[in-house]
Every structure is written in C-alpha cells, then in structure tokens.
Amino acid sequence: MSSRQASLPSLSLDNVAVMRGNRILLRGLSVAARAGDVIWIRGANGCGKSSLLRLVAGLLTVMSGTIHSEGRMALADENMALDANVTVEAALRFWADLDGASADARHAALTDMDLQNLVHIPVRFLSTGQRKRASIARVLASNADIWLMDEPYNGLDSASCARLDQAIIARVASGGIVLVAAHQPPSINVAHSLILDSQGVAI
Amino acid sequence: MKAFIALVAREVRLAWTGGGLWLPVVFYLAVATLFPFVTGPDKALLARTGGGILWVAALLATLLPIERLILPDRQSGVLDQLALRGWSDELVATAKIAGQIVAFALPLLLATIFGSALIGLPEAQLGTLLLGLALALPALSGLSVMIAALTAGLSGASALGGLLLVPITIPLLIFGAGTLAEDPGNAMQLLAATSLAITALSPFAAGAALRAGRT
Numbered sequence: 001m002s003s004r005q006a007s008l009p010s011l012s013l014d015n016v017a018v019m020r021g022n023r024i025l026l027r028g029l030s031v032a033a034r035a036g037d038v039i040w041i042r043g044a045n046g047c048g049k050s051s052l053l054r055l056v057a058g059l060l061t062v063m064s065g066t067i068h069s070e071g072r073m074a075l076a077d078e079n080m081a082l083d084a085n086v087t088v089e090a091a092l093r094f095w096a097d098l099d100g101a102s103a104d105a106r107h108a109a110l111t112d113m114d115l116q117n118l119v120h121i122p123v124r125f126l127s128t129g130q131r132k133r134a135s136i137a138r139v140l141a142s143n144a145d146i147w148l149m150d151e152p153y154n155g156l157d158s159a160s161c162a163r164l165d166q167a168i169i170a171r172v173a174s175g176g177i178v179l180v181a182a183h184q185p186p187s188i189n190v191a192h193s194l195i196l197d198s199q200g201v202a203i
Numbered sequence: 204m205k206a207f208i209a210l211v212a213r214e215v216r217l218a219w220t221g222g223g224l225w226l227p228v229v230f231y232l233a234v235a236t237l238f239p240f241v242t243g244p245d246k247a248l249l250a251r252t253g254g255g256i257l258w259v260a261a262l263l264a265t266l267l268p269i270e271r272l273i274l275p276d277r278q279s280g281v282l283d284q285l286a287l288r289g290w291s292d293e294l295v296a297t298a299k300i301a302g303q304i305v306a307f308a309l310p311l312l313l314a315t316i317f318g319s320a321l322i323g324l325p326e327a328q329l330g331t332l333l334l335g336l337a338l339a340l341p342a343l344s345g346l347s348v349m350i351a352a353l354t355a356g357l358s359g360a361s362a363l364g365g366l367l368l369v370p371i372t373i374p375l376l377i378f379g380a381g382t383l384a385e386d387p388g389n390a391m392q393l394l395a396a397t398s399l400a401i402t403a404l405s406p407f408a409a410g411a412a413l414r415a416g417r418t
Binding site: 054057058059060073074075077078079080081082083084085086094095097098099 | 205206209210213216217220221278279280281283284286287288417
C-alpha cells in the first residue's frame with residue numbers, strides 16, 4: 001500500500017470491451033491518464049459513460065482488454081451511499097474513517113461543498129442538489145488519487161458548479177486524476193475529451 | 204480491523220433505528236404469548252412442547268430482518284463503495300453476519316428468558332434451551348444474511364426467503380429439538396457441528412451472491 005501511494009497515480013485502459021446485458025458496450029476503448037489529467041467523458045445517453053466509470057472502479061469486469069491503475073479511487077455516481085437516517089456529518093464520517101481521512105480533511109470537504117450549515121441535518125431531508133454536494137464531499141474527504149464522477153453537475157446550482165470546478169482543479173494540481181462523465185463541458189481545462197458514440201466506441 | 208468494527212457497528216445501528224432489532228423479538232414473544240392459548244393451561248403439555256415452539260419461532264424470526272439487510276445497501280451504493288475500497292464481498296458479508304449476531308441473536312436470547320416464562324417451561328429446561336439457541340443463532344444470523352443477499356432485488360423476496368430457509372434449517376431444528384430431550388448431550392454436539400458448518404459457509408455463499416448481484 002505504501003509503495004502504491006508513493007508512486008504517482010496513473011490509469012490506462014487498453015483495448016477494453018465490456019458486456020452489459022446482451023449488448024457489447026465500449027469496444028476497443030483505450031485511454032491513458034497521468035497525474036494532473038482531467039478527462040471529460042461525453043456521449044449520448046446509454047453510450048456507456050457510467051459503465052466506463054464503474055469499469056475503472058473495478059465494479060464491472062472487462063470482457064476483453066486490460067485495465068491498469070495506480071492510486072486510490074473514489075466514486076461519486078447516482079447513488080449517494082450515505083445513510084439516510086443519520087446526520088450529514090455522521091454519514092460522511094463513516095466513509096472518512098474507513099478511508100483513514102483526518103477530521104481536517106472532512107471539515108475542508110464540507111466547507112468546499114458549502115455544507116457547513118447542513119452538517120446536523122439528517123441526510124434524508126437534503127434536497128437533490130444538497131445530496132449531490134454531500135456525495136461530492138464524500139469524494140473530496142476521501143483524499144483519493146483518482147476521482148470518478150458521474151454527472152457531478154446534475155442538480156447543482158451555478159455557485160456549487162463553480163465550487164466543484166475549484167475542487168477538481170485543486171485535486172489535479174496536486175497530482176490527482178479526475179474522470180468526469182457529463183453532458184455539459186466542465187469550465188476547466190480538460191486534458192482529453194473522450195467522446196463515445198452510440199456503440200461505445202471512442203471517436 | 205478498525206474498519207471492520209465500524210461496519211459491524213453500522214449494522215447494529217441500522218438494526219436499532221430500522222426496526223430490525225425489535226421486530227424479531229416482538230414476533231418471538233408473540234408466539235410465546237399465543238401458544239398457551241392454543242394448548243390450554245395444561246402445564247405438562249406446555250413443558251413438553253413449549254421449547255420446540257420457541258425453536259420454530261426463532262427460526263422463523265430469522266426471516267424478518269432480511270429485506271433491510273442487503274437491498275438498501277445495494278440501492279444506496281454502499282456495497283459499491285465498499286468494493287471500490289478493496290473490501291471483498293465475503294468480508295462485507297462477515298461484517299453483516301457479525302452485526303446480526305449482535306443485533307438479532309443476542310436480543311433473541313434475552314427474549315428467550317421471558318418467552319420461557321410466558322410458556323411456563325421448567326427451569327431445568329431453560330438452561331438447555333438457551334445453550335442450544337446460543338449455538339444455533341450464529342448459523343441463523345449467517346443464513347439471514349445469505350438469504351438476503353440471494354434474494355435482494357427479486358420480487359417476492361420474503362416468500363422466496365422462506366423457501367430457502369426451511370430446508371437448510373431442518374437439521375438445526377431436529378438437533379435443536381433433540382437437545383430438549385432427557386439427555387441433551389449428543390444432540391447438543393450435533394447441533395454445534397451443524398451450526399458451525401452453516402456459520403462458516405454462509406459468508407462465502409453470501410459473498411458470492413453479493414458479487415453476482417453487482418451490475
């Protein structure tokens with residue numbers, strides 16, 4: 001583990017194909033990302049953006065090709081993964097403790113996502129945008145090297161979008177990798193823009 | 204290890220807040236309350252059959268928490284997040300089983316003291332009943348997590364859970380009821396062996412089911 005953390009994070013997909021149901025999604029996909037890269041994944045609905053992120057996260061198995069990654073990952077997808085009946089702070093602390101994140105990192109993540117006033121509110125009372133911000137704060141607090149974000153801008157107001165952009169910029173500036181699957185372009189410099197067509201082929 | 208304890212503590216907390224703690228206990232005590240109305244105030248008959256009824260009630264109480272054990276965590280993405288952090292599905296299942304032992308098995312053992320008083324079991328039998336249930340409850344905790352993992356997301360999960368539970372728990376019930384006989388020695392050993400086998404296998408079965416259910 002220590003040797004992995006010492007080396008710079010990297011991510012490479014080589015000629016990857018994945019099967020979903022009876023359909024082949026993502027065929028012959030190759031991606032390489034180095035520390036400091038932001039990769040914007042875009043494409044039509046159902047082209048395999050979310051599947052690509054789940055594949056990188058190791059939650060789906062590849063049908064062919066290889067995936068190699070260095071560094072800890074954090075995923076923010078449509079599922080918030082925060083317990084509904086506890087406060088925002090307690091729900092985030094559960095994951096932060098599993099990740100070995102410090103209290104400072106947790107508070108910084110709450111501040112970055114402007115959640116300080118909501119920490120004592122149970123997660124089930126959060127609005128859509130607040131839920132999204134809480135799940136992004138979970139990623140921020142994890143201090144992971146590689147962030148996988150599925151439609152992170154959905155439901156966020158413009159101020160929160162700017163906050164997210166700031167967080168992404170800060171993460172890549174300190175040597176992380178961020179994969180963003182989104183329809184609208186992030187208002188930050190992206191290293192690669194990976195466009196998937198309806199067959200899940202990169203164009 | 205700290206992370207494992209955190210996950211077990213979360214299971215116990217969810218059981219406490221989600222009704223998973225009280226539902227089996229209330230069900231169990233309800234059976235103990237209602238059974239004497241069926242047999243009438245025949246003390247000898249109650250003493251002979253009461254222990255067996257508590258065994259059946261404990262087995263069926265296993266089914267009550269299954270809907271909240273796996274499905275909510277799958278839907279909310281908690282299982283994905285754990286897998287992403289390198290937790291094996293077997294370890295997640297083991298943590299959930301440990302949580303069930305604390306949040307389901309221990310309360311049920313305590314309830315047995317009240318249940319046996321409601322039925323009017325002879326005091327000599329209470330010790331045997333508690334020991335037998337203490338041996339079987341880890342297996343029942345394992346089975347509840349395994350069945351929950353197998354049926355998560357299926358329609359009619361509860362009914363299917365019942366079908367899965369009955370054949371696997373028959374050996375436990377046979378040996379468990381056997382311990383209530385005059386000489387419980389052999390039955391107790393067989394009960395312990397059966398329970399150990401089921402408890403040891405359940406994290407692997409549940410883990411495989413968790414993996415298969417990940418889409």
